[in-house]
Amino acid sequence: xxxxxxxxxxxxxxxxxxxxxxxxxxxxxxxxxxxxxxxxxxxxxxxxxxxxxxxxxxxxxxxxxxxxxxxxxxxxxxxxxxxxxxxxxxxxxxxxxxxxxxxxxxxxxxxxxxxxxxxxxxxxxxxxxxxxxxxxxxxxxxxxxxxxxxxxx
Numbered sequence: 602x603x604x605x606x607x608x609x610x611x612x613x614x615x616x617x618x619x620x621x622x623x624x625x626x627x628x629x630x631x632x633x634x635x636x637x638x639x640x641x642x643x644x645x646x647x648x649x650x651x652x653x654x655x656x657x658x659x660x661x662x663x664x665x666x667x668x669x670x671x672x673x674x675x676x677x678x679x680x681x682x683x684x685x686x687x688x689x690x691x692x693x694x695x696x697x698x699x700x701x702x703x704x705x706x707x708x709x710x711x712x713x714x715x716x717x718x719x720x721x722x723x724x725x726x727x728x729x730x731x732x733x734x735x736x737x738x739x740x741x742x743x744x745x746x747x748x749x750x751x752x753x754x
Contacts, residue, residue: 654703657751660743661697662710665690667740669714674733677718678725 655661668686676683690711698704722729 655751657747660747661693662706664740664743664747665693665707665710666714667736667743668693669711669716670718671714671733671736671740672711673715673718674722674725674729674736677722678729678733680733 668690672683672686672690675681675686690707694704694707698707718729718732
């Protein structure tokens, strides 16, 4: 991993750590008999890394997708820092997207995250706030993991 990439990932980790997670509204528990559990749907995994891609490619694609979702959701909920996520994605593209195909994959993941939530949420809701909190936690974890594991590579 190049030095610029490591610096950017450290900045991401700090950004995610400094982003206040909004409190999530708790609902009262339901009676067990009335509760039916639907199978949990895991978020779509990013496309598999291409042969010859760095070992951290899948994590970087997921981080890009999270940044896209946060860019939309944070602005939607009035946090006003969506532009920071766009700027950080641009910096990531400059550092990691040296090949046109790789740049397209990273930008595509960002756009998928942005558009996915743009079509789902037209206004800020408690669920949107919960998604923000989850993405901030996951994004920070990914940025730290990538930097810690592959920072010297």
